[in-house]
Amino acid sequence: MKKVFYQFALAAGLTLLLNACHKEEIVNISVPLVQAGNVIKSDTLKGSVKGTMLSGKTYYFSTDITINDGDTLLMQSGVKLIALGDGKTAATAPEIFNHGTFISLGTKDQPNYITVNNAADLHAQAATQNYTNVFQGWWGGMVCTPAAATASNPTPLGGDVIIKWTHMEFAGSPAGPNNDAAIYASGDPRWMIYFANIKKNFIVEDSWFFGSKDDNIRTAGGKISIMRNTFELCGGVGGEFFNMKSGTVGDLAYNMCIGSATNSLKASDAGTSGTQCNVNMYNNTMINGGFRQTKTGRGGSIDYEKGARGAIYNNLIVNCRFGIRITSDADVANVVYNNQYFYGYSPAIVAQFYSADGVGVKKSADIISTTPQQNNPLFYGYDVNTYNFTANPGPITANLQPYRLLSISNSNFNTESNSPGINKSKTDFTPMRAVITTGNYGATITLPGKDIGAYQSDGTGNQH
Incomplete structure (x- = not known):
């Protein structure tokens, strides 16, 4: 990790240098690719893995792989x-066990992919509404927790x-025998990512998530910064795009969420x-x-419950089964x-x-009505009335x-210049900034924007 920290310091120094320039004096500097440890030479990963996967390369894994503590x-x-798997059993659907640090540094011009061998076919099937195969769950996802304590390593970090x-x-x-029973019962569908480390950072930026069988991401502790991502078509008959439990602290902003089974954010x-x-x-x-959830009384957009607290501002909620749900057992006062x-x-x-089984009520600056099809958000390239369920x-x-x-x-979910949401945001609050590091290994937090929703008229916000 020494090289990782060195690169982080170098990136921070470059940031300070560029910030010191006047706008018209900023010079384009080619930033070198970051490397952590040795280059991984084989195109097949197996067993314990560490090091760097090189730009432009394709790698495969057909059995579980593990990033050990400290790697x-x-x-x-x-x-x-x-x-490489068929998703039928845990033995034929590999998983990533991350007990160390995992970093995926895609870029806008060169994004990364963590997917399956038949991804192109599955996307094509989804487009023709063969959703059975899309929600099969072809691999085991990623579990990110400290390793179990041992005599030689009693306090893994x-x-x-x-x-x-x-x-x-x-x-x-x-899930199967290799999974922790405290996380998954045998046979449970595994999530795309499970993160549980209250002392560490979970940063997801400008990324895309598609086609998970149940919850897409679940956190059970951690400092989070979830910025400018796109979540699509996750959860067959249940599951959230992002499900947060005790110990999770941070910000979620400028995320585009469409077609969740249950809530987008919980x-x-x-x-x-x-x-x-x-x-x-x-x-x-x-x-x-929210329309695929088979259990009654579940949400469809934002849900706060069971002692959770936080701030909810400037969100655009369109044709969701339920809008904001704040249950009476949430930390309502906060x-x-x-x-x-x-x-x-x-x-x-x-x-x-505001869901009927919650305690949330209309607020003074909400754009809300009692009349269907009023206050069209005026997306550039999407007709909200194509979702024409009458009940x-x-x-x-x-x-x-x-x-x-x-x-x-x-x-295209940018809004037109005469959208009712333009200049209607609350901007006089500060993100929590639970993740304080910046640069290659830190968070790039976008401040509250003046327009409601993930896309801003000035070009900031979600970049997809």
Whole structure:
């Protein structure tokens, strides 16, 4: 890790140097690719792994791989990591066990991929609404926790997870004997990422998530910064895009969420970490969520429950089964919210902009109505009225939901200049900044924007 820290210091120094220049004097500097440890020479990963996967290379794994405590596995830009499996059993669906540090440094021009060998076929099947194969769960996802204590290492520390400009897809195969029973019961669908380390950082920026079988990401402790990502079509009959439990602290902003099975973002203090779940959710866009959940009374956009607290501002919630849900057992006195923008095609959706089983109420700066199809957000390239369910029955299986309603596809979710959400945000609050490091290994936190939703009229916010 010495080289990692050296590179971090170099990046920080370059940042200070550039910030000292006047705007018209900024010079383009080619930043060298970051490397952690030795280069991985084989294209096949197995057993214990560490080092650097080189830019532009493709790597494969067909059995479980492990990053040990104190080790780092780093993906340079333009790397593909392919899981080879059929998703039928834990033995035939490999998993990444991360007890150290995992870093994926894709870029806008050279994103990384962590996916499966038949990803192109699965995307094509989804586009033609063959959702059975999409939600099979073809690999086991990634579990990020400290290692079990041993006599030689009684206090393993674990490490950070840093994911930037990376596509992650199609996790969810059933758990098996190699999984911790405290995390998964045998046969449970595994999540795309599980992160549980209250002392470490979980940073996800400018990345894409697609096709998980259940929860896409679940955290049970950690300092988080989740910025400018895209979440599409996750959860077959249940599951959240991002499910946070006790010990999770930080910010989620400028995320584009479409086609969730249940909530897009959920905060709950369930667990025994000793640190309250405390998260800010601001300037996110959530569309067509919550309709596949088979259990009654579940959400469809944002959910705070079981002692969780935080701030909820500037979110655009369109045609979700339920809008904001703040249950009576949340830390209600410390859940602050305002400036949401709600749109609903049908009376049933409009009636639950604040869910009927919660304690949330209309706030002074909300854009909200009691009339269906009022306050169209005016997306440049998406007609909100194509999601034309006239009732709010739930569940609605994926096969009854056209693909264009559950994915970005060719749509454009920037809003027109006369959208009701322009200049309607609350900007006089500060992100939590639980992750304080910056640079290659840190968080790039986008401050609250003046326009409601993930896309800003000045070009900031979500960059997808």
